[in-house]
Amino acid sequence: MAYRLWYWPSIQGRGEFVRLALEAAGIAYEDCARDQGVAAMMTDLEGRAANGRGPYAPPYLALDGHAIAQVANILQFLGQQHDMVPSNLADRYWLNQLQLTIADLVAEVHNVHHPVGMMDYYDDQKAEAARAAAQFRDERLPKYLDHFEDAARAGPSDWLIDHRWTYGDTSLFQLVEGLRYMFPRRMKTLEPDYPHLLRVHAAVHALPGIRAYLKSDRRLPFNEDGIFRHYPELDAD
Amino acid sequence: MAYRLWYWPSIQGRGEFVRLALEAAGIAYEDCARDQGVAAMMTDLEGRAANGRGPYAPPYLALDGHAIAQVANILQFLGQQHDMVPSNLADRYWLNQLQLTIADLVAEVHNVHHPVGMMDYYDDQKAEAARAAAQFRDERLPKYLDHFEDAARAGPSDWLIDHRWTYGDTSLFQLVEGLRYMFPRRMKTLEPDYPHLLRVHAAVHALPGIRAYLKSDRRLPFNEDGIFRHYPELDAD
Incomplete structure (x- = not known):
């Protein structure tokens, strides 16, 4: 099953560090807010905050029953799940x-x-x-x-x-x-x-995964709403 | 053997998050720069940078052969070594x-x-x-x-x-x-x-560990050189 990644749909921003790891590894994911819009992300976020374990901010991965936020935390999770970290x-x-x-x-x-x-x-x-x-x-x-x-x-x-x-x-x-x-x-x-x-x-x-990604429309261009402006x-x- | 923690010796700063976890758990540590001074810390840091795996900045824990830096990383390490993290x-x-x-x-x-x-x-x-x-x-x-x-x-x-x-x-x-x-x-x-x-x-x-720490001279007072000023x-x- 594809991962559900939630992040601002119009910028690379912090979410791009997660997208790149997923793309390089060839792991399937849905970039949810690009399909469903920002309002859907806000609704999703508010529901998670109400149960006490919501992300402070996107990006986050929605898993069954919980979400994992903070870029370094998401990458650590993906690394450990998909044998993408060093053995030592x-x-x-x-x-x-x-x-x-x-x-x-x-x-x-x-x-x-x-x-x-x-x-x-x-x-x-x-x-x-x-x-x-x-x-x-x-x-x-x-x-x-x-x-x-x-x-x-x-x-x-x-x-x-x-x-x-x-x-x-x-x-x-x-x-x-x-x-x-x-x-x-x-x-x-x-x-x-x-x-x-x-x-x-x-x-x-x-x-190969990065070459294909950079040529695809999944790679958003840099712009003056993101982090690197x-x-x-x-x-x- | 006591851990060797290196951090600025005159402020709580980011190092305090590490000190508090060590003190609460009753884990022995040497607050190295408080004993040896800032110049010794700079020498130690430069040596580690030269081998390519130095901390970007204090705080860091000096272990045999390598160092662990970044507060969240240090705390994760200590948590996993000392059964201070949730089992789930x-x-x-x-x-x-x-x-x-x-x-x-x-x-x-x-x-x-x-x-x-x-x-x-x-x-x-x-x-x-x-x-x-x-x-x-x-x-x-x-x-x-x-x-x-x-x-x-x-x-x-x-x-x-x-x-x-x-x-x-x-x-x-x-x-x-x-x-x-x-x-x-x-x-x-x-x-x-x-x-x-x-x-x-x-x-x-x-x-108990925190009560004792707060009364000790190991707890530095807040001041206008730290993060919270x-x-x-x-x-x-």
Whole structure:
């Protein structure tokens, strides 16, 4: 039976980290809100909150009787169910740790365009966003990329952790994709320093499931409602 | 043998979620940077980065040959090693999910006083912080507390998930403690709406290990270098 994934139907957002792992592994899933709409997702969410174990926010996987939310948690669940995690226990904690660090970076990326009013429009905080973006580009981004480059360099193969891909690889792929979309000038400057990270990106890009997904209409384009947003005024060399 | 925990020695910060679980469970640990200083922690971190599997940041547990970082990852490790997690698999994912949502709130709390320059001083972003704080107090904070109240109400006992405490309980305790310190006026207004969350807080407070810890000098006081900071100008009823 196909998994039921609920996430905002018009953006890649955090849900994309889950979609990519499912697509790479060839696991069947229904992207429910793309078929049924946002109102159906809200109704589903409210019902789950009433029983006390609802997700705080999408994305979540609806299973029989309960739901699993939080990207790193969903990926851990899928990994364990579908033999997509390393066999070694230390490697599994390392994979989870990397995914959580990716989540931290994703939260900082969102904060760049919404620094003072997460619920407000970007247009209402452009000056603040410009300041947040400068420090993000100059200090935070290279620090994170250094960390992921160290991790990729230490990988035992083309992959990050194992001799086959894990969701850590698909997540790093998405990070590079998103950062290139949001900061094309900055990434052009930085990328030569990160050959091993780009090696992982290329290996994921060549996975048959990912190649097919990227060509399909299931892969939504990046846009200015998601997490990675291209505002040229926030980019620089 | 005692665990070796590395974290900033002068703040509660994210490390406190780990300290509380260790203290509640009576697990021996060395708070290494409190004994050896920050320079020793930096040396330790740099050595681990060089081998490609270093933590992105403290806190981390140093084990033989590797380290485990990211609060939710450390707590999952400790839980599984020390029989501190529910036996039911769905409950374990729910516990991890709650911890990750707590981590999201903690990141938003930090963002309140550092909205545009994570590496800058609060004094350099007071106007921006005031704006971020207003939306946090009015919209984000009640939304998170509603979620945790739903979770606590659904608990099968005084505790959140199981018939005994888990690290979800100690983490919610710390959240209430921190929010009371940072937003005493706002929390005074909100707390009557969250009786089940306060029930969990009280139950954790009464654990023998926690009572002893809170009276000891191992419990650092809250201060304006940590995550939960009391700036009266950011609080309101």
